[in-house]
Amino acid sequence: MKALTYQGKEHVEVKDAADPGIQHEKDAIIRITASGICGSDLHLYKNGIPAAPDYIIGHEPMGIVEEVGNEVKTLKKGDRVVIPFNIGCGECFYCKHQMESQCDESNPNPHTDAGGLFGFSEFNGNFPGGQAEYLRVPYADFSSFKVPADSDLEDEQVLLLSDVMPTAFWSVEHSGVKKGDTVLILGSGPIGLMAQKFAWMKGAKRVISVDQVPHRLEHAKRTNGAETFNFSEHDEIGKDLYHETNGGADVVIDCVGMDGTPLSQENTSEKPNQFGTISPILTASEAVRKFGTVQLTGAYISQADGFPLGDFFTRNVSIKMGQAPVIHLMPMLYEMVRQKEIDPTDIITHKLSLADAPKAYDIFDKKEDGNIKAILKP
Known part of the structure; x- marks a missing residue:
């Protein structure tokens, strides 16, 4: 064959x-x-x-x-x-x-x-x-x-x-999105775009798409009715999103994972024990509200340096993650x-x-x- x-x-x-x-x-x-x-x-x-x-x-x-x-x-x-x-x-x-x-x-x-x-x-x-x-x-x-x-x-x-469909659906369900929530979705690839649809279906008040690829952001806006942020146009995307959502999003869903392209303007470098960056997690830690939830759906496949554990702990942020069943x-x-x-x-x-x-x-x-x-x- x-x-x-x-x-x-x-x-x-x-x-x-x-x-x-x-x-x-x-x-x-x-x-x-x-x-x-x-x-x-x-x-x-x-x-x-x-x-x-x-x-x-x-x-x-x-x-x-x-x-x-x-x-x-x-x-x-x-x-x-x-x-x-x-x-x-x-x-x-x-x-x-x-x-x-x-x-x-x-x-x-x-x-x-x-x-x-x-x-x-x-x-x-x-x-x-x-x-x-x-x-x-x-x-x-x-x-x-x-x-x-x-x-x-x-x-x-x-x-x-x-x-694509069950992973996106599970991500939204597992994250606990509920009616009236502001949902921030990092990445507008297939999973992110599908998660936007399911977030609306769960009753989200705002769905915000973050990416750097113009045609993906346009698709998110045109087809899913999402607000869009091109992170390449922001020096401090996490902090900007925090202010845009008036104190942070209720739920942040990371559909990027350990990506080779940072979701921030930080000067990141690959480590011997780390493939790509954890910039999406760093962005999420800045953009989520206190007592909010971060759902990691994008694949993370190695140990990671610089995980913002202290930020999550001190702000009572719930972290959910994993391979979707x-x-x-x-x-x-x-x-x-x-x-x-x-x-x-x-x-x-x-x-x-x-x-x-x-x-x-x-x-x-x-x-x-x-x-x-x-x-x-x-």
């Missing part, structure tokens, strides 16, 4: 790879019909998450079931499925309590307690990703969402159930899409073939050509 493979920092190639096969009786093999490129994929692309050459990337796939193991009970050949980026066994304490991103059984790596993820290197189980023609899905009954056979929704309408949210979000309560497709700006994936990564990384979300179709 053809698959997008990691070949070194900022270097990916579409190459021939071995077709996946059934390894355990709970596995399924799917033929990929669409796969998204996620901002988290850039951590591998930038070599922030170590990956071996020829490792297959991608954790936002969907497709058609081609083969199932003998213990798969709910799927059959020909079923259309969306595959969540979480891999969950469905039987452990965490999977049974809607915390499937921390499944006890899905990650064979003995050096971490984290759950298994598709396309996220050895640290998260070394499972090949979904930017390919075929994918092996472990624990397929639990780690997949079967699109109803009578559904008339296009791939693009359900693909984002794999990550998305599997249990997919049926509910599917119904929201089916009933036209929300349209996830407005963030999709590029549809390319798998052969053009290296070009798609370059555009996405450089934020060129109006790119917000790219979809690969083998």
